[in-house]
Amino acid sequence: MSNAVVLQGVGRLGSAILEGWLLTGAVDPKDLIILTPSEKPVAEKARALGARIxxxxxxxxxxxxFVIGVKPAKWVEAAQDILPxxxxxAVIVSVMAGVPEATISAGFDGRKVVRIMPTTGVAQGxxxxxxxxxxxxALAxxxxxxxPIAETAVLDSEDLMHAATAVSGCGPAYFFAFTRALAEAGVAEGxxxxxxxxxxxxxLRSAAAGVVGDESLDALIDRVASPGGVTRAGLEVLNENGALDRPVQGAVKAAVDKSTELSG
Ligand SMILES: NC(=O)c1ccc[n+]([C@@H]2O[C@H](COP(=O)([O-])OP(=O)(O)OC[C@H]3O[C@@H](n4cnc5c(N)ncnc54)[C@H](OP(=O)(O)O)[C@@H]3O)[C@@H](O)[C@H]2O)c1
Known part of the structure; x- marks a missing residue:
């Protein structure tokens, strides 16, 4: 066995993973084997650097x-010709939402499996x-x-994949929804x-750029909101009697429930 890494599927997430590997050098393009039914620009970029398509x-x-980057409904069929x-x-690396480790391992004749839930931000590393x-x-x-392409978190149990998906997978949409509400509130104020x-x-962009290192979230808030100041006045209303915490917890819980239902 060499250092070769197979990527099966160069769709939205597969493309992002490939972009990230090429950007960071996490995988030498010469070690890359890409399986794709149709031509993809990023796969052609990898080919020019030595990848085999x-x-x-x-x-x-x-x-x-062997990285599975196809849809959950497709992986069994897509594995048939590969398996022999x-x-x-070979370690099976699944980025598929909701398909359990044991199911994938059984489908790949007992090979070791690592499940990964990435965001498409891997494209930019x-x-x-x-x-x-x-x-x-498999985890290693x-x-x-x-x-090399993501902030990683190793979970203590497979069940926690649902909660991790609800926080980091769905989270960007929640920040965008908050940003929209913030804009609407600005309009209401003229x-x-x-x-x-x-x-x-x-x-939103500027706040994200300020999240560097491991400064605590409270410290980040304190950097903007001085005691008795304008921001503090807003914050006190924002979470009055858990006004912010409650819907956020509800949203994450609803996403966990949906993710659990879809994988069942
Ligand atoms: N998108 C996300 O943000 C995200 C986040 C976390 C996890 N995921 C997971 O990532 C996986 C892919 O999702 P996606 O959003 O990237 O879907 P997608 O854009 O539909 O990509 C799936 C790709 O699989 C390819 N494919 C189908 N059959 C194949 C085969 N036999 N061999 C090789 N490639 C094959 C398709 O090729 P063609 O284009 O040629 O049809 C398509 O490009 C899913 O399992 C999903 O749960 C996605």
Whole structure:
């Protein structure tokens, strides 16, 4: 077995992963084997750097890792032709939402599996990825592939994948919804709509840029909100009697429930 890594599926997430690997050098393009039914710009970029696209299936025997980047409804069918050619020691890396480790392992004749839930920010090397595996070697393989392109969190149990998805996978939409509400509140206070939206969007970008290192969230808040000041007055209303905490907890709970239902 060599250092070869197979990526099966170059859709929205597969493209982002590939972009991130090329950007950071996490995987040497010469070690990349890409399986894709249709031509994809990022796969062609990888090919120009030495990656192999849809090579003869016997080549897959070299792979130390096989990354499943197809839809959950497609993986069983997509594995059929591959399976006879994969090394017994190849680690199966699944980024599929909701398909349990045991199910994937059974589908790949008992091979070790690591489950990873990344965000598409991996394309810029700034993703978030939660990892789960019951096997230490598979987990290490997943970390080697995703640590260079994402902030990683190793989960203590597979069940926590639902909560991790609800926080980091759904979270961006919640921040955007808050940003929209902030813009609407600005309009209510007299700002023209285009100005309010531009200010709110830029504030989201600017706030994110300020989240560096491991400064606590309370310290980040204190940096903006001085005691007795304007921001503090707003914050006191924002979470009066848990006014903010309650809907956020409700939203995360609803997402966990939906994720659990879809994987059942
Ligand atoms: N999108 C996200 O933000 C996100 C986040 C976390 C997890 N995920 C997971 O990532 C997986 C992919 O999601 P996606 O949003 O990237 O879906 P997508 O854009 O539909 O991509 C799926 C890709 O799979 C390819 N494909 C289908 N059959 C194949 C086969 N036999 N061999 C090789 N490739 C094949 C398709 O190729 P063609 O384009 O040629 O049809 C398509 O590009 C899903 O399991 C999803 O749960 C996605």
């Amino acid at each position: 849809n090579p003869p299936l016997e080549t897959l025997a070299e792979a130390k890792a 050619h994969l090394s017994k020691d 700034k993703g978030v990825a939660s990892l789960w595996s019951s096997d230490a070697h 393989q997943g970390m080697a592939l995703f640590e 700002l023209p709509e285009d100005v309010a939206v531009r200010l709110a969007r830029a504030t």
